[in-house]
Amino acid sequence: MRYSGLKVITQGLFGNKGWGPVWRDPAPKGEYDAIIIGGGGHGLSTAYYLAKNHGLTNIAVLEKGYIGSGNVGRNTTIVRANYFLPGNSEFYSHSLKLWEGLEAELNYNVMHSQRGLINLFHSDGQRDAFVRRGNAMINQGDDAILLDREGVRQHLPYLDFEQTRFPIYGGLLHPRGGTARHDAVAWGYARGADQRGVDLIQNCEVTGIDIEGGRVVGVQTTRGSIRARKVGMVVAGRSGQVAAMAGMRLPIESHVLQAFVTEGLKPCIDHVVSFGMGHFYISQSDKGGLVFGGDIDFYASYASRGNLPMVEHVMEAGMTLMPMIGRAKVLRSWGGIMDMTPDGSPIIDKTPVDGLFIDAGWNYGGFKAVPASGWCMAHLMATGESHAVARRFRLDRFKTGHLLDEEGTGSQHNLH
Amino acid sequence: MRIEGKGRVDRLAPVRFRFDGVEYRGFEGDTLASALLANGVRLVGRSFKYHRPRGVMTAGSEEPNALVEVIDGRQQTPNVRATVQEIYEGLEAKSQNRWPSLKYDVLAVNDLASRFLTAGFYYKTFMWPRKFWERIYEPLIRRAAGLGSLSGRHDEAEYEKAFAFCDLLVIGAGPAGLMAALQAARAGADVILADEAAQMGGRLLADSAEIDGKPAQDWVAEVLAELEAAPNVRLMRRTTVTGAYDGGTFGALERVGLHLAARPDLPRECFWRIVAGQAVLAAGAQERMIAFEGNDRPGIMTASSLRTYLNQYGVAAGKRVTIFANNDDARQTARDLMAAGVTVVAIIDARPDASVAEDCPVYTGAEVIGTTGRHGLTGITFRYHGGEVQLATDCLGVSGGWNPLVHLTCHMNGRPQWDGALAAFVPQAGAVPGLHVAGAAAGVFSLGHCLAHGAEVAAAALAVLGHKVAPIAVPQADEAGYDIMPVWEVKGSRRAWLDFANDVTTKDVRQAAQEGFASVEHMKRYTTQGMAPDQGKNSNIGALAVLADATGRGIAQTGVTTYRPPFSPVSIAAIGAGGRAEGFAPQRFMTSHSASVERGAPMIEAGLWYRPSYFPRPGEVTWRQACDREVAMVRSAVGVCDVSTLGKIDIQGRDAARFLDLVYTNVFSTLPIGRVRYGLMLRADGHVLDDGTTARLAENHYVMTTTTAAAGLVMRHLEFVAQAYCAGWEVRFISVTEQWAQFAVAGPMAKTLIDTLTQADLPFMGCALVQLGDVTARLFRISFSGEQGYEIAVPARYGEALFRDLLARAETLGGGPYGMEALNVLRIEKGFITHSEIHGRITAFDIGMAKMISAKKDCIGKGAALRPGLLEGREQLVGLRPVNDAMISAGAHLFAPGAEVKRENDQGYVTSVCYSPTLGGYLGLAFLQDGRARHGEMVRLVDHLRGIDLLCEVSDPVFYDKEGGLLRG
């Protein structure tokens, strides 16, 4: 069914009885041309682009819970292309271009809102680092504007410019940065994949990966064994466990990242604001809740929940930067499991097992990557070759030293 | 309407307050909700989406409707629960999410279009034309959405945070909680009893129950008196335990000043971190609504809240009250109301076999199917024996049963279990380690059983801690069972509300199921049910029951969404208390701070430290004038600079030398006593961690300096290497950064100055202990400026005196102090690196120091540094000078002249620039591909952000005194 304003009106007039299921609920077949393990944003977009760009439609997405039950439905919804290292730069740039056409592509309103992202800086040294970044963004063909203190004040008059511990020197404005409605991205890709014939199989946990003579031949699941000559592992947060089924040890450690949303408020924050000194970022959703977060809790965890030290740190950062939010009340906190790589950049690559591919290691930046990750993973699975914008996301780059360390903190999983 | 003789409010203490500009009177002890109901105010808010009229629905923190803004001066607090906010003299509140007024709200037009605004409608439209989303649709949606407003002004009020520790934390002071606290108190345990309400007693304050044959409230008073008197018990009123965390840690919010007119001596709120050996959750249960057509009108409330308003506040919420229920408990509401002289029009009991023996008409097997009244209930229609009956009534008390408040037991991923007999979810045992559940929260619903259970559970919790517990006597109370017939919705053709705040109806849930959003999480996300300020407390169970019905699954199989902290919303200011303004991070000051401020130096942040930017002289208008002068001063005479922020680590022991050889790339064991060496340290991954000088003061005694930024990192690194890899080595070290004040003295007159202080003829890179009067100082001949230079260190208590003394001596020689700006220019002229260059992605090879990695020994990071990706195709450190000495900028990127400016052609970037008064032009340090082979070539420097695009000549990074004659001389 094609969605439109007219359809909403005609359905409304007839009691909304005609809305059909957004996706089918098929039973798994015995064999597919390709299997995607993981029905999150990345897995669904991989399936979508495999079908759309490469005509591969006899494929299945296997999801152990419900579609979009992982981090795609638990994040701070920020979409941006403000990386500066070659490798990341072109990839996120490509992703942002896909975002900009996503509603039309999917016929689904993912509410991509380019309200502008401002990264604040608080010293001359930080300014120079952001200028390097901004210039890299422009060299890549994206946008960036350097704001001085007064420039920041014009955009964000509610910040504390007088007393804050780390005075605001200025900011880097990325006008095309913004947010999107996270669940809608998963649902839109799921619907698009389903319409192209992809089987989305929920409540189907993969329990084993079948390998014969060094190549993948299928998977074992809680709903039976399924054969396939191509299998993609797209399970960020759980990558280590799924890869272990294929005998692999990954350069990944799982950590918990908390985020927070307040009760609904009338509009008060129009941009996405990022406060690096406090590792704090915030935006306001269309429903009015302030959506914000900070750093990971700094210990390996699969608990999808966090502890108070980081909760308090995030709120303290909010209070020093923009004390006007003090009386907003935190409605809900949650924790997502992050695949943390040693350099903070992702992996989209073949594995030592023929036919087995991996898309992993999104650290806490996976949401904005959903379109390009699927695009590139689909390209890799269909052609056997890395896509041009993802060729540096190699699995062996840590061993060879070809690192993509945007933060410069080094090979330590918890520092990115 | 106030009922004489009822309630615990103080009738002798009237309180005036305002709501939407109208003044009302209530009494001390009233909440805003009870006082408004007493004044006959029924319309208090508007719903989120359809802007439907809404009234008070509950009497607790779960309230979904009566959310108001409380105004104090120029500040306001949005989404305040009128049911929790106590009134005080002068309280000013106003309704929210309406325009122009509560009664006439323009956006109520949404309600007329509701058939088009059902679950998920926005995903299907607003897509064309593409540009309209940000420009038109989204701003409209944003303005219509949201509830209350922030003032937009800084919240300058006081908030606090605190830690507390106890043996047993009891959460909730109802019958089970009081018994638990009493049991623990008498066992001698250290007890904290926390309760959300202003008065302890829980439902015992709201019900007309008896304990041991006397009014329950008397029993409460006796127990509280004993607990108050016990030295081992702390009672925390107005304190909501908001979250369960690891290690027996709980978060709790205390409303310290919110029930009082603004008091400067009190914080508004305090956020507690309570660490408990064990805990008892006695949070009770919450009554739930039933979904039926038009169940959202003002005047439709939970049956138990009618009882609370009557018994606790002396308020009848209506004149002609009707009850609609599926269980026995609601009967007590009817009886209490009738006993107080309020007309109960009818009891509509959904159970066909329920008793009809009441002093009012009882309709069994009946259900409400419709309501009337735009701004407040005027009547209902119910189905009875196949017919429809209409009643005029202004208040409908609804009871769909009770939900145990299991939330805290789910904060560590525990899942509640479905109990079919109670028609409710009950806690999973052991879901939070050390948290035991008692009373109604555990599904124990009769008063008598709650009392016994509270004591029993506390005894079990204390036994875990090793306390010897003598069980206390349990008082007598009603032990009647709880009879319920599940009724979740009364099906009809029109809208029946589940989530009152977010306007989610049973139709929305069914539509979600119809569209394939059949998982309870999908339903929640698609309909937004449970995302309003009440966090779904009033709607979760009903919504999943409707979903279970729509999908043909059972309730247990459908399951619940995850309950996450906080239990009820907590202000950012409370959890972030202390973070405001300078409180966010520690401030570190050097001993010279006052002396620098006296001289007018702007102090800038350097990590946590404050350092002087420059020292302005009269007549200087810009920082550059001061900076250029200070640079010239150092190059021509002598300058003094406080460098105490550099990390200093004292290293001692027989294996100290061996240890330094392990952590530094170069060799320190060969360093003679009385000498200093520059060292490079790598991270385990082979990149440069830090650089600095280390002096050997004695055979087994070294002093290491680190950069300001990396002082903590290096200390942590050294401890790790020593403890993990150096078992049995005799080496110990300690940070002495704050114990020593250290000053650089640099310039051609440096030696002249030092000679006026002490007799020490140090060679370049020499060090010695020297006497300054009675003080033993450390003198190092090192330089970060390229000039002849010394650093002199004294115990920190002498720092300020020495700084002032050095300045005075320097000034007699034509010198003076210099700040960070000049320091930076001096080091760039000399090609010295800082963390602008060693920014974490840099190797020794990149900065031309590969030779500093000793070939004779291994060191931390050496193996990783030899990976091929860290050796080939790297950008290398170079110097840049622009043609025509034009301005250049850090952060600019480099391209081959003639190449198109795009990412694919990027050859490097500029890390540091300065104007060099010494050389008369701008200088830059940069990383450039194959840079060391390109000295003398031109590159194109492009800074789009600042509009700079010019050619530069590539050079060695050392611009000044390449041979180093000056600093040695």
Added chain:
Amino acid sequence: MRITCPLCGPRDRREFYYYGSEDYLTQPALGDFDAIDAHLHLRDNLAGEVRDLWYHEMGCAAWLLVTRNTVTHKISDVVQVAGGGVGILAKMKPEEGAL
């Protein structure tokens, strides 16, 4: 989260710095890139009991090897890294370990 330091007793998590897996305790040989990769990067990353390195940075500066479940966060043992260290298990009452 609270960690019982063998030297200082039970302390809030915020006194400690987390480093990561005990894999960091190996010392790879020069030139053995596989060993370096295992030391720095490759992780079992178990959902279950793991042994991780923590540093009592705001306390006694001891590096600790903490046995902790990554699913429940339950800490079952803490030992000092230096010299193989003394654990806390022997000193604890059984139920303290549950918290």
